[in-house]
Amino acid sequence: ANLEELDARVSVCRACPRLVDWREHVADVKRRAFADQPYWGRPLPGFGDTLPKLLIVGLAPAAHGGNRTGRMFTGDQSGDWLFRALHRAGVANRATAEHAGDGQKLFGARMISAVRCAPPDNKPTVEERDRCASWLDAELADLLPWVRAVLALGSFGWDATLNVVRRAGGTVPVPKPKFGHGEIAVLHTPAGKTLTMIGCYHPSQQNTFTGKLTEEMLDDVIGRARDLAEL
Numbered sequence: 001a002n003l004e005e006l007d008a009r010v011s012v013c014r015a016c017p018r019l020v021d022w023r024e025h026v027a028d029v030k031r032r033a034f035a036d037q038p039y040w041g042r043p044l045p046g047f048g049d050t051l052p053k054l055l056i057v058g059l060a061p062a063a064h065g066g067n068r069t070g071r072m073f074t075g076d077q078s079g080d081w082l083f084r085a086l087h088r089a090g091v092a093n094r095a096t097a098e099h100a101g102d103g104q105k106l107f108g109a110r111m112i113s114a115v116r117c118a119p120p121d122n123k124p125t126v127e128e129r130d131r132c133a134s135w136l137d138a139e140l141a142d143l144l145p146w147v148r149a150v151l152a153l154g155s156f157g158w159d160a161t162l163n164v165v166r167r168a169g170g171t172v173p174v175p176k177p178k179f180g181h182g183e184i185a186v187l188h189t190p191a192g193k194t195l196t197m198i199g200c201y202h203p204s205q206q207n208t209f210t211g212k213l214t215e216e217m218l219d220d221v222i223g224r225a226r227d228l229a230e231l
């Protein structure tokens with residue numbers, strides 16, 4: 001896929017009325033701390049390398065994070081956790097991600113989310129997930145041959161990856177492998193190449209504040225994902 005053209009098309013998608021309302025409402029009302037900033041308020045494109053060996057699959061943009069800054073995992077605590085760890089692993093250029101244009105770069109890795117618009121309570125419906133899957137398919141059609149490993153953030157990212165690989169004509173294990181932190185599933189691309197997926201608890205505040213996900217746990221899984229991707 002021509003990623004620039006795809007990003008332009010994605011950025012004006014209005015296929016999910018509930019999410020369009022929410023992303024624009026949040027952008028309108030804003031959070032007080034960001035009252036003087038423009039909000040992106042639209043679908044988020046993927047971010048990172050255009051020929052990635054490592055794919056990082058998230059759930060959906062955060063209302064005041066990506067939905068504000070226009071870049072995935074940028075401008076909120078989840079993103080800080082993730083980029084700090086990616087930086088420690090040598091996969092990201094900087095340890096922080098404040099706003100688009102801050103010089104952040106991923107080396108050999110690309111982030112995408114299963115749903116591209118911020119959903120209320122971070123919970124997209126099944127219909128919204130299925131509708132947005134067509135963008136995932138379009139973005140991964142030409143990228144999948146490059147990808148060697150997938151870091152699946154949460155069970156939503158895990159399932160989205162299994163589904164997109166299956167729809168693309170690749171193979172996935174049956175019965176469906178269960179998501180867990182550090183769990184591995186071996187998939188195959190349509191060309192028969194091995195694609196290893198590793199599960200990681202989502203670095204959302206409900207996991208990081210409660211200690212369900214620690215920085216050590218994140219470093220461990222990201223290090224393994226990096227090695228599986230041969231980065």
Ligand code: SF4
Binds near residue numbers: 010015131132
């Ligand atoms: Fe379009 Fe996906 Fe946003 Fe729905 S969630 S409006 S399909 S970009």
